[in-house]
Amino acid sequence: MPEGHTIHRSADELNARFAGKVIQASSPQSRFDAGADAITGARLKQAQAVGKHLLVTLTRQRKLTTLHVHLGLYGAWSYLDLKVLGEVPSPVGQVRLRIQTHAAVADLRGPTACELLDPEQVQALLHRLGPDPIAAGSDESKAWNVISTSNSPISVLLMRQDVIAGVGNVYRAEVLFRFGINPMTPGRLIGRDVWLAMWADLVMLMNQGVRSGQIDTVASEHLPEAMGRSPRIDRHGGEVYVYRRENMPCLVCSTPIAKAGLASRNVFWCPTCQR
DNA sequence: GGAAGATGACAAG
DNA sequence: TTGTCCTCTTCCC
Numbered sequence: 001m002p003e004g005h006t007i008h009r010s011a012d013e014l015n016a017r018f019a020g021k022v023i024q025a026s027s028p029q030s031r032f033d034a035g036a037d038a039i040t041g042a043r044l045k046q047a048q049a050v051g052k053h054l055l056v057t058l059t060r061q062r063k064l065t066t067l068h069v070h071l072g073l074y075g076a077w078s079y080l081d082l083k084v085l086g087e088v089p090s091p092v093g094q095v096r097l098r099i100q101t102h103a104a105v106a107d108l109r110g111p112t113a114c115e116l117l118d119p120e121q122v123q124a125l126l127h128r129l130g131p132d133p134i135a136a137g138s139d140e141s142k143a144w145n146v147i148s149t150s151n152s153p154i155s156v157l158l159m160r161q162d163v164i165a166g167v168g169n170v171y172r173a174e175v176l177f178r179f180g181i182n183p184m185t186p187g188r189l190i191g192r193d194v195w196l197a198m199w200a201d202l203v204m205l206m207n208q209g210v211r212s213g214q215i216d217t218v219a220s221e222h223l224p225e226a227m228g229r230s231p232r233i234d235r236h237g238g239e240v241y242v243y244r245r246e247n248m249p250c251l252v253c254s255t256p257i258a259k260a261g262l263a264s265r266n267v268f269w270c271p272t273c274q275r
Numbered sequence: 276g277g278a279a280g281a282t283g284a285c286a287a288g
Numbered sequence: 289t290t291g292t293c294c295t296c297t298t299c300c301c
Contacts, residue, residue, distance in 0.1 A: 003282050052283075073283045074295055094295060110295040112283065161284085168282045215282080243282085264289075265283085 002071040004166020005209030007049040008134050010077050012210075014047035014056065017079065017104040023058075026098045028091035035116050036097060039067060044099075051132045051165025055122060066122050069097075072112030080105040129165040133202040134210060140199040147187040147195060154190055155183035155267050167202065170243045171209075173268045174217035175201055177241040182274045183267045214238035222251045242268040 022043050025036040042060035049055075056067040069075075082088060082103050089105075091098060097108040108114060117125070130146075131138035146163045147154070157163050158172040167175075176183055179198055181190070190198075209215050215238040220226060223239065241251055246259035246268060255272040 006282075070283080072294060073281055074297090075283090076295085096294090112285090112294065159283090170282050266281095 002052060002075065003168035003171055003206075003209070003215070004049070004051055004132060004134055005206050005215070006213075007052050007054050007071070007166070008210045009213060010054055011047040011049040013077065013079060014044070014054075014099075014106060017106065018044040018099060018101060019046055020044070021101050024100045026100075028095040028098055032097050032114050035067070035114070038116060039065060049132075050126060050135065051129050051161055052168070053125065053129070053165075055117075055125075064119065066117045066119070068113055068115050068117045068122070068125065069108060069111050070113035072110070075111035076109055078107045078109070080107070128162055130161065130163045132165040133199065133206045134166055140196070143199070144192070144195055147190060148192070150187035152187055153184045153262070154181060154187050156263050157187045159263070159265065164202070166206065169265055170215050170240065171202065171205065171217075173243045174215070174240055175205065177270060177274060178217065180274055183262070183269050212238075215240060215243075217241060218251060224251065242270060244268065 020043065022041060023039070024041070025039045027033045027036045039058050039060070042058040042065065045057040045059055047054060047056045052070060054067075054069040054071075056069070058065050058067060071077075080089060082100075082105060088100065091107060094109055095107045096111060096114050099106045099108075130143050131140055143164045146160075147157050150157055155172055155176060158167050158175070159169070173183075175198055178201060179194060181194075205215075205217055218239045218241055222241070242257050244266075245257045247256050249255070250257055250270040250273060253270065253272045255270055257268055258271050259266055259268050261267075
């Protein structure tokens with residue numbers, strides 16, 4: 001499931017299979033019939049991730065269209081290699097969009113957004129997103145301008161896509177732990193140096209997530225094995241300090257990890273390490 | 276078999 | 289802050 005690193009991987013996967021190819025599209029679920037018809041026969045130029053948004057540019061008869069996909073909480077892409085399978089399998093479950101060539105199939109399930117945008121709408125979307133730590137050359141100062149003047153908790157600011165694009169509930173919980181910052185700390189109390197270090201940490205962690213496909217944030221000296229405990233892989237597939245570890249001992253100080261609802265999302269932190 | 280919950284975001288009040 | 293939407297998995301009976 002999707003934070004920014006997942007979407008960047010989706011873009012890479014789609015480019016590897018479909019970039020430069022003429023595609024067929026369909027909506028087995030019938031909820032994107034018109035859109036699928038509109039892009040069938042188009043050439044897929046490029047898939048690009050911006051924060052949690054996926055933008056796929058397609059051309060047909062020299063006309064440019066952009067497919068915009070946002071996975072939301074539980075949307076997902078799955079891929080099938082037709083050279084291995086031999087024939088095109090029927091869609092399983094609720095497939096909103098199927099993209100296909102003679103060689104490959106990509107199925108999209110459960111997205112919050114699956115729509116076609118014109119260039120003005122694409123610009124409007126990009127305009128309302130903050131800097132993406134995964135995109136090379138992103139300007140962190142746009143995020144700092146908001147954070148340094150805001151009374152909102154830093155944990156809320158980190159989730160705002162107009163402040164930083166691509167950070168979700170896991171990365172925010174983990175980066176705050178790594179810097180010993182309490183989630184309720186107002187943004188304006190975060191120092192410039194601390195912010196720059198946090199940004200650099202997000203750049204490192206999220207790029208690592210793009211490469212590995214999972215979120216690992218625990219320093220090697222704090223891994224359970226290094227602490228004499230049995231290895232534990234979290235349900236989401238990576239190794240984390242606090243995310244979804246409520247009531248479990250902190251990997252650093254053994255204090256039970258706390259959990260609270262904030263702005264309708266769960267926040268996790270160590271009450272001792274993050275005073 | 277059914278409820279609850281999940282790495283998200285939006286609108287309404 | 290609450291309600292709503294989207295789909296699948298996990299957990300409990």
